[in-house]
Amino acid sequence: MTGSRQRDLLTREAAHLAPGASEEAAVGERVFTSGVGTVLTDADGNRYLDFAAGTLTQSLGHCHPEVVAALTEQARRLWNVHDFATADRAELCELLAALLPAELDTYAYFSTGAEVVEAALRAVAAVAPPGRNRLGALRYGFHGKTQGARLLVHWDIGYQSLAGNSVLGYSPYCYRCPLELTYPSCGVRCADLVRKHIADKPNISALVFEPVLGAAGVIVPPPGYWERIGAACRANGVLLVADEVLTGGGRTGTFLASEQLGIEPDLVTLAKGMASGFPFAVLAGRREVLRHPEIDRAGSTASTFASNPLGIAAALATLTVLRRDQLLTQVRVLGDVLAARLATLHDRHPMLGDVRGLGLLWGLEFVRDRTTRTPAPELARAVYRRALDLGLRTALGGNILRLAPPFTLDAAELDQGLDLLDQALTETAEVTR
The missing domain is CATH 3.40.640.10 (Type I PLP-dependent aspartate aminotransferase-like (Major domain))
Incomplete structure (x- = not known):
């Protein structure tokens, strides 16, 4: 959740900062203060697995x-x-x-x-x-x-x-x-x-x-x-x-x-x-x-x-x-695990119309109905926000969530992040029925 310290900082900067931030920043409403490896910390002390790797930039994680x-x-x-x-x-x-x-x-x-x-x-x-x-x-x-x-x-x-x-x-x-x-x-x-x-x-x-x-x-x-x-x-x-x-x-x-x-x-x-x-x-x-x-x-x-x-x-x-450190091999190995887990999530969550990607770059496309394939940006935003509240950062854009974790994450962190994503999908489905 966005705590008091973050709300205060966001209010102060809003008096002067031009609008037009990215959708993920505007919806997420977080103030990050530090990052180590795959983990970000916000101004209220909350921690997040960063499956967006900065802005898909932190191949080695934060502050290697x-x-x-x-x-x-x-x-x-x-x-x-x-x-x-x-x-x-x-x-x-x-x-x-x-x-x-x-x-x-x-x-x-x-x-x-x-x-x-x-x-x-x-x-x-x-x-x-x-x-x-x-x-x-x-x-x-x-x-x-x-x-x-x-x-x-x-x-x-x-x-x-x-x-x-x-x-x-x-x-x-x-x-x-x-x-x-x-x-x-x-x-x-x-x-x-x-x-x-x-x-x-x-x-x-x-x-x-x-x-x-x-x-x-x-x-x-x-x-x-x-x-x-x-x-x-x-x-x-x-x-x-x-x-x-x-x-x-x-x-x-x-x-x-x-x-x-x-x-x-x-x-x-x-x-x-x-x-x-x-x-x-x-x-x-x-x-x-x-x-x-x-x-x-x-x-x-x-x-x-x-x-x-x-x-x-x-x-x-x-x-x-x-x-x-042969991280390209790591990307391929973890990419195979990510592909298998996301295929399972696709089977379990009808709001996911399509899941596609290579290596450690994946896109989840949200739809209101798999038959009509009507884009559902409101569902993508809800899952994105709920995942943040649970401690997982992804990359939001329209009706798409992108996953692009650092190459240096381990199998346990990958599983943890996908468990949090699964929970966010489940809880969003429950409140939007």
Whole structure:
């Protein structure tokens, strides 16, 4: 429950703080004061298992001691010298080269997911041949809140309607197929239409996409989707730009989700899992793209906080632990357990219309009725709030709850969190009958 200390702090800040917080913050009404590993503590001393991992950022959990030590040591020495080389940058480059597919051997460093997506768009514009002046993207995609990222998916704000330069293809949203087909008898028609309208067009320079759509509710593509699209893009000279801001860094059980979906991107954007919640982003690409003469101009990969020593220190510590402790294996093992337990919850709770995911990234879609599949955001909010009261934090968005716990949780914590989720589902069903 939100105690007196938290209510006081929320009241004080509301007098000055602009509205527009995330749905989970607005509904949750919590004031967190500390975090260790998988556990958060609020201002009234209540503790929570964090199955949202910050904002899907805390791959190693909160305040991992090696990341804290690296940041503390770096903070004593140097914070910002623009994008000059610093002592750890070469080592981070080499570590990324060991973790990423071999063809992605060239990197640029930024501060946020939206910033690195914008950098990828600039790179595409720089290398695109004459006539290839449009971009492809997927419906339901999310690439950030800056103007370029918004225009990719034609996301308007208020009364402002800016004409996007992108062509939108169908996402592999099997649960709510816009073509009203059923997999596998559909023959993956959505992929064929992406090929027809994007991959095969001579005026498309790149397809920008999330391999697994995150903000849309963890939409996992069926077999055959990316294989068809990727091959067609490659054959027609359309660059593949994988937005792995959310999935990159091992969240799905491989360092890139692209690896297990059969995608060979030309550019990849990474951010959330790179530096344990410290603002840091990476643009990784093939050398023929990121070393193209049109990109090799002063300032093209620089910004105020790009390559800052603190972000590099946090990323180097995070990825070192990820590799040394074989956490990708841990993600796959725990992901299998999570999949089995969530399948059981789906069988037991009719309000769960669909449960889908990979590794330690899952989406629970709430419906009023499984036959009509009418979205039930009110049920998602009620379960989210009840789970918080019981001591479990998830990620809320519309009629979706996302589960994305830290990679470092153990089997007992996973079971405990899912027991709390089961209890929240049961109690919500009882009061909403």
